[in-house]
Amino acid sequence: MTDGKRCGERCNGSTTKNAIVYFPPGTYLISTTIPLPYGTQVIGDAINRPTLKAAAEFVGLGVLSTDEYTGEGGSGIDGNDPQYYVNTANFYRQIRNVIIDVSGTGSDSETACLHYQVAQATSLQNVELVAAPGSKQIGMYAENGSGGQISDVTFRGGAKGIYGGNQQFTAQRLVFDGCAVGVQVIWDWGWIWKSITMKNVGVGFKLVSDDGSGNIGSVSIMDSSFSNVSAAAVLIGPPSSKPGSGSTGVVLEKVEMSGVAAAVKDTSGNVLLGSAGTIDHWVLGPVYEGSATARSFSNGGKIGDYRRSSVLVDGDGKYFEKERPQYEDRGVGDFVHLKDLGAAGDGSTDDTAAFQAALYSSQGKILFVDAGSYILTSTITVPIGTKIVGETCSSLTSLSNPKVMLKVGNAGDVGDIEMQDLIFTNRGPTAGLILVEWNVEASTPGSAGLWDCHVRIGGATGTELTPAECPPVTSGINSGCNAASLMFHLTSSGSGYFENMWLWLGDHMIDDPDLTSSKNDMVQTSIYAARGFLIESRKPTWLYATASEHAVFYQYNFNKAKNIFAGMLQTESPYYQPTPPPPAPFEAVVGEFVGDPEYNCASGGDFSGCDESWAVIVRESENIFVGGAGIYSWFSTYSQDCIDVHACQKTLLLLESNKASVRFQNLITIGAKYMAVMDGHGILATDNLNVDTHPSWSQISILDVSSSGAQFDNMVWIDPAIWKMDQPQFTCLPPCHVKIPPWTGATSTVNYPLLTVSAGAWTSTITKAPLTISEVVFKPVTLTQGANGKFKRQNAGAPLWPEPAVTPSWPAVVYNGPDGSPTTTAPTASFPAPPSSVGPDAAPPPTGSWPKRWIQPMFGPEDSPLVPDCSYFDFDCYDEMKPWLYGGLGGEDSSDWDFDENWADATVTCDAATTTSSSTSTTKSSTKTTSTTSTQTVEETPASSPLASGDPTENKLKCYNGGAKTEHNRLDGAAADFCNGLGHAGDVLKPGFVKTRTFQQNFNGGVGIINIKIRFEIEDGCEWKWDYGECRHYLTIPV
Incomplete structure (x- = not known):
C-alpha cells in the first residue's frame, strides 16, 4: 500500500501518488487495520474474488480503512478528531472485487470490515462484507464524508450492515442478509437507496442515532424489497411538521414488502405505514404540488400522479441501471495499451495524433489508457464502438483554446461507447475550452455511458491553475485564471448512462505541499469556468451519483x-x-451557449x-x-x-x-x-x-x-402486440390514462374534397387523390380505482371495446397563387365520422375486419406491455406540426418541429430495388393515409476492392448510389444542421445564393469517414423565404 512514497499519514492529498493495489485470488489473514493511502484503488480478481480475513486477535477499526485517526490532541480542520485526510476532501478512491470477513473476531467486538470515510469521485463495487450472525460486528463503519457512490455490495450477518452518516450519497444494488440492523444512519442530509434487498433482518433502515445527537435529513428508498423483517422496514423518530424540528423526510417508491412487521414505524411505537404488498409511492415531509404556494406537510401517502417515463425503466418498471463493465469475459489479447500505440503520457509530449489513431485502431478491443497525463492540442473524437479503461484515473489534458477537448461521437451518431476511470483536465488559462461534448445517442439503454470519469480544472500539480497562479482573492479578478467555457455538454442529439461523475472546478489545492506536518490546511484558490453541466438530451438518460461544483x-x-x-x-x-x-469574468460570452442565464442585474x-x-x-x-x-x-x-x-x-x-x-x-x-x-x-x-x-x-x-x-x-402507451394475443389485455396502475394502439386490420377510403381557391380575379380548383385509411386510432381510456398506495394484480372490470377517435381536420395542401407565393389551405368541411364502435355489433369495414375479441384491462403494480410515447401513429403526437400537408409535412408553422419520421427503424438500408410511398397523417387525426406508390431501380453495387493499408482515418470509399448503408439519424441530423445554418426567421435568400456543406461522420462498424454533402442554390428569377420546416421537408425526401 505504501510502496513508492504514497500519500499516507501527514499527507492530506495528492494527484501524483495514485496507485492500484491488486489482490490475486486467495485468502489473506489480516491482524491489524490496513490504511489505504490517498488515491488508492484496491482491485481484486473479478472472477475469483480474494478474501481478506480478520484474524481472531485483530486490532483496529476496520480491516481496510480509507481515513485513519491520528490520535493527536485537539481537532482537525473540520472540527472533529484529527485524521489523515479531511473526510469531505477524501477524493479519488475505489475498492472492488473483494470479500472482507471479520466473522472470526470476537462476537462482542465492534470490528468493522471496512472503515469508509470518503468524498466525491469514490466508488465501491462488487464487494462482500461478512460478519458473524448475532455478533456486534459491523460491515461498514462510515461515520462521515461527502460522497460518493457504492454499488453491488452484499452485507452478511453482524449487528449492522452499514453504520454511519454522510452529507449525500448514492447506494445501488445492495443486499443485506441476516443483519440485526441493515442500515443505521446516524446523520445525513440526503441519501438515495436504489435497488436494495433487505432480508432476514430485525430493522431494515434505522434512521436514528444512538444518542439522539444527529439529525437524519432525508432518505429515498426506491425499487427495493424487504422480506422477513421482524420489527420495521424503516424506523424513524416521531415526525413533526414544525420547521426546524429535525423531522426526517422519507420517500418510498416501488417498494415490495413480504413478511414485514411494519413498513414505517417511529420510535414511539406508532405504525405510520403497514406492510402488505407493494408500496407504489409514500411520502413523509414537506411537499409542493405544482406551485410555490401549494405547500403542505405530508404525514404519509402518495403525492400527485407522477408516472415514470416508460423509456427510463426496465422490464420490471424499475429505473434502469447498468453495472460498471469489468470485461471479465474478455481475454488478455482483447486489451490494447495506449502507450504501445505511440502515446507518451508524460505530460509534455503532444499525444493528440497518437490518441486519435489509437481510438480507431483499437475498434473491437478495449483501449487501456496507461497511467499518465496525455497532452491534447486539438479535438479528439471518440468513435462509435469505443471501449476505454483508464489506469488510476489517467488524465487527458487540454492545451487547446477555444476548442472541444473530447468529442464523444458526432451529432447523429447512434451506437455504443463505454468509458471509465478517466480525468478530463486542462493546463493554464484555456478560457474557451469545452472539456467533454457528448453527442452519441445510445443504441440501447446503457450502451453509451461512462463510469468513474471526472472533470478536474485546477487545484492540482501541473495544471498551472494553483494558488501560486490563482490565489484566493477577495477583491478584483485573477488574471490568467479563466480556465474553461463549459465542463460537460450533453447535446440534444446525445443520450447515455452516467455513473459517479464529478465535475470539479478547483476551490483548493489537492496536493499537500508539506509532508512533514499533520495539519490538514487546504490552500484555497480563485479559478474561473463559465458553465458546469449543460444537458439538452431528449432521449433516455440516467445520471447516478453526479456532482458539479464552482462554475460561474x-x-x-x-x-x-x-x-x-x-x-x-x-x-x-x-x-x-x-x-x-x-457573469464576471465571462460577461462577453453570455448567450454563447443555449440556455445561458439572462443577467438583468440593473433591476436587482x-x-x-x-x-x-x-x-x-x-x-x-x-x-x-x-x-x-x-x-x-x-x-x-x-x-x-x-x-x-x-x-x-x-x-x-x-x-x-x-x-x-x-x-x-x-x-x-x-x-x-x-x-x-x-x-x-x-x-x-x-x-x-x-x-x-x-x-x-x-x-x-x-x-x-x-x-x-x-x-x-401520465398517458400509458400500450404495445400494439396486444392485438396479437388470444385475449388482448394490458395491466396498469390506477388511476391510469391509457392510449390504445391503432387497429390495422381494416381499411377504407375517403374522397378528398375539391378545393376552390382564389385571389382577386384568379380562381383555381385543387384536386387530390382519395385518402386510404389504414389505421384506426382510438380515444384514450381512463381507468380509476380507490388508491391506497398498495396494489395486487386484479381484474379492472368490464371488457373494453375501444371507441374510434374523430379526425378534427383534413390534411392541408400548399399551392402557388398568381404571384408565385406559396399558400397553405385545407378543406373546412368536417372529416367523415369514424364508426361508432368496433365491437361485435359494428358494421363490417369495407376491407378487412374488426378485432375478434375485446380488450381486458387489469389493475396491477406495473404498467404492461408498454411502448415509448408516440411509438405508433396518433394525433396527440403531432400538435406541434400544424399545418399537416397532403403528401408530406411542411408549411410556415413547422419551424419548431421535433420529429423522427422513421421512429420504427434504427437504421435505413438502401436495397437494389426499393418501393417508396408517400403518406400523410392529419394532426389530431384518426387516420393514416397513403396516396401514391412508385418503384425505383438502382444499379447493383459492384464488389468493393480491399482497403489499402495506412492511416485508417484517411480511408475513403465513393458509395453514392451504390447501396452503401448508414443510419437515417445521421442523414436527418445533417439535414437539420444544414437547414439551421441557412438563415433565420425573416431572411429572404436571393438569386445567386449558393451554400454547400460536407458533414463528416465516423463509419460505424469499422474505420473511416462518411461524407454527407448537401448543396442549396437559388436560381435566377427565384427567391426563398427561410423556413426551417420547409427545408427539412425537402431534404428528408431523398433520405
Whole structure:
C-alpha cells in the first residue's frame, strides 16, 4: 500500500501518488487495520474474488480503512478528531472485487470490515462484507464524508450492515442478509437507496442515532424489497411538521414488502405505514404540488400522479441501471495499451495524433489508457464502438483554446461507447475550452455511458491553475485564471448512462505541499469556468451519483431536456462569489451557449442570479425526475458567517416555463434565502427548515415543478402486440390514462374534397387523390380505482371495446397563387365520422375486419406491455406540426418541429430495388393515409476492392448510389444542421445564393469517414423565404 512514497499519514492529498493495489485470488489473514493511502484503488480478481480475513486477535477499526485517526490532541480542520485526510476532501478512491470477513473476531467486538470515510469521485463495487450472525460486528463503519457512490455490495450477518452518516450519497444494488440492523444512519442530509434487498433482518433502515445527537435529513428508498423483517422496514423518530424540528423526510417508491412487521414505524411505537404488498409511492415531509404556494406537510401517502417515463425503466418498471463493465469475459489479447500505440503520457509530449489513431485502431478491443497525463492540442473524437479503461484515473489534458477537448461521437451518431476511470483536465488559462461534448445517442439503454470519469480544472500539480497562479482573492479578478467555457455538454442529439461523475472546478489545492506536518490546511484558490453541466438530451438518460461544483453561471442546466433520471445531484457555488458576481469574468460570452442565464442585474431583486451562480436551472423541460439533490452555498467571498442565516446567496434553483412531469424528490439546500424560484415565485428556505442548528439545512420531500400545461405526463402507451394475443389485455396502475394502439386490420377510403381557391380575379380548383385509411386510432381510456398506495394484480372490470377517435381536420395542401407565393389551405368541411364502435355489433369495414375479441384491462403494480410515447401513429403526437400537408409535412408553422419520421427503424438500408410511398397523417387525426406508390431501380453495387493499408482515418470509399448503408439519424441530423445554418426567421435568400456543406461522420462498424454533402442554390428569377420546416421537408425526401 505504501510502496513508492504514497500519500499516507501527514499527507492530506495528492494527484501524483495514485496507485492500484491488486489482490490475486486467495485468502489473506489480516491482524491489524490496513490504511489505504490517498488515491488508492484496491482491485481484486473479478472472477475469483480474494478474501481478506480478520484474524481472531485483530486490532483496529476496520480491516481496510480509507481515513485513519491520528490520535493527536485537539481537532482537525473540520472540527472533529484529527485524521489523515479531511473526510469531505477524501477524493479519488475505489475498492472492488473483494470479500472482507471479520466473522472470526470476537462476537462482542465492534470490528468493522471496512472503515469508509470518503468524498466525491469514490466508488465501491462488487464487494462482500461478512460478519458473524448475532455478533456486534459491523460491515461498514462510515461515520462521515461527502460522497460518493457504492454499488453491488452484499452485507452478511453482524449487528449492522452499514453504520454511519454522510452529507449525500448514492447506494445501488445492495443486499443485506441476516443483519440485526441493515442500515443505521446516524446523520445525513440526503441519501438515495436504489435497488436494495433487505432480508432476514430485525430493522431494515434505522434512521436514528444512538444518542439522539444527529439529525437524519432525508432518505429515498426506491425499487427495493424487504422480506422477513421482524420489527420495521424503516424506523424513524416521531415526525413533526414544525420547521426546524429535525423531522426526517422519507420517500418510498416501488417498494415490495413480504413478511414485514411494519413498513414505517417511529420510535414511539406508532405504525405510520403497514406492510402488505407493494408500496407504489409514500411520502413523509414537506411537499409542493405544482406551485410555490401549494405547500403542505405530508404525514404519509402518495403525492400527485407522477408516472415514470416508460423509456427510463426496465422490464420490471424499475429505473434502469447498468453495472460498471469489468470485461471479465474478455481475454488478455482483447486489451490494447495506449502507450504501445505511440502515446507518451508524460505530460509534455503532444499525444493528440497518437490518441486519435489509437481510438480507431483499437475498434473491437478495449483501449487501456496507461497511467499518465496525455497532452491534447486539438479535438479528439471518440468513435462509435469505443471501449476505454483508464489506469488510476489517467488524465487527458487540454492545451487547446477555444476548442472541444473530447468529442464523444458526432451529432447523429447512434451506437455504443463505454468509458471509465478517466480525468478530463486542462493546463493554464484555456478560457474557451469545452472539456467533454457528448453527442452519441445510445443504441440501447446503457450502451453509451461512462463510469468513474471526472472533470478536474485546477487545484492540482501541473495544471498551472494553483494558488501560486490563482490565489484566493477577495477583491478584483485573477488574471490568467479563466480556465474553461463549459465542463460537460450533453447535446440534444446525445443520450447515455452516467455513473459517479464529478465535475470539479478547483476551490483548493489537492496536493499537500508539506509532508512533514499533520495539519490538514487546504490552500484555497480563485479559478474561473463559465458553465458546469449543460444537458439538452431528449432521449433516455440516467445520471447516478453526479456532482458539479464552482462554475460561474450554473452547475446544472437542463435546457429543453426530456426523459432524464438524475440522483443524487450535488452542487456547490463558487467560494469567491459575489466577488466578482456573475457573469464576471465571462460577461462577453453570455448567450454563447443555449440556455445561458439572462443577467438583468440593473433591476436587482432576489431572483436575478446576479449574486452567485445558479445551482440548477430547469427550463422548458419535461419528464425530468431528480431522485435527490444536495444543493449548497457555503461561502460569501470566502466568509462562512452567512450559512446559518441563509445569506450566502439569494436563490439556488431556477425553474421556469417547464412542461409536464418535472419532479424533485428530497431536495436539500444550505446557505440561501430561497431554495428555488419557480416561474417567478420564490420558495423560502426557512419555510422548510429541517434543523435550526448548523448548517441549518432545508428539506423538501416532493417538489412538483409547475407546468405550462398538464401537471403530469401520465398517458400509458400500450404495445400494439396486444392485438396479437388470444385475449388482448394490458395491466396498469390506477388511476391510469391509457392510449390504445391503432387497429390495422381494416381499411377504407375517403374522397378528398375539391378545393376552390382564389385571389382577386384568379380562381383555381385543387384536386387530390382519395385518402386510404389504414389505421384506426382510438380515444384514450381512463381507468380509476380507490388508491391506497398498495396494489395486487386484479381484474379492472368490464371488457373494453375501444371507441374510434374523430379526425378534427383534413390534411392541408400548399399551392402557388398568381404571384408565385406559396399558400397553405385545407378543406373546412368536417372529416367523415369514424364508426361508432368496433365491437361485435359494428358494421363490417369495407376491407378487412374488426378485432375478434375485446380488450381486458387489469389493475396491477406495473404498467404492461408498454411502448415509448408516440411509438405508433396518433394525433396527440403531432400538435406541434400544424399545418399537416397532403403528401408530406411542411408549411410556415413547422419551424419548431421535433420529429423522427422513421421512429420504427434504427437504421435505413438502401436495397437494389426499393418501393417508396408517400403518406400523410392529419394532426389530431384518426387516420393514416397513403396516396401514391412508385418503384425505383438502382444499379447493383459492384464488389468493393480491399482497403489499402495506412492511416485508417484517411480511408475513403465513393458509395453514392451504390447501396452503401448508414443510419437515417445521421442523414436527418445533417439535414437539420444544414437547414439551421441557412438563415433565420425573416431572411429572404436571393438569386445567386449558393451554400454547400460536407458533414463528416465516423463509419460505424469499422474505420473511416462518411461524407454527407448537401448543396442549396437559388436560381435566377427565384427567391426563398427561410423556413426551417420547409427545408427539412425537402431534404428528408431523398433520405
